[in-house]
Amino acid sequence: xxxxxxILKDLQGMDEGRKHYWIFGIVGVIMIGIxxxxxxxxxxxxxxxxxxxxxxxxxxxxxxxxxxxxxLAIVYGFFADKISGLIETIGGSREVIIQS
Numbered sequence: 001x002x003x004x005x006x007i008l009k010d011l012q013g014m015d016e017g018r019k020h021y022w023i024f025g026i027v028g029v030i031m032i033g034i035x036x037x038x039x040x041x042x043x044x045x046x047x048x049x050x051x052x053x054x055x056x057x058x059x060x061x062x063x064x065x066x067x068x069x070x071x072l073a074i075v076y077g078f079f080a081d082k083i084s085g086l087i088e089t090i091g092g093s094r095e096v097i098i099q100s
Contacts, residue, residue: 011022 011019014022
């Protein structure tokens with residue numbers, strides 16, 4: 001019997017609490033691995049050497065925080081408009097005209 005089949009057979013025989021413990025552990029390890037690979041990819045993407053990074057240098061005064069601030073301002077403006085519309089609807093007239 002292979003090693004993986006033995007582990008799966010052992011997991012099948014465990015109680016539910018122990019299975020949940022193993023599932024959370026395995027999922028946590030997989031998530032950490034995916035985040036590590038993503039960060040390694042991102043680090044490689046913005047490194048000083050390489051084609052993509054050299055293109056980024058030519059952009060000029062690109063800044064993560066400037067882009068983040070601009071995006072945050074757009075999102076804030078969108079939600080501010082929606083909330084003000086909601087407040088106007090709630091605080092508005094409560095008269096309903098029924099036409100027959």
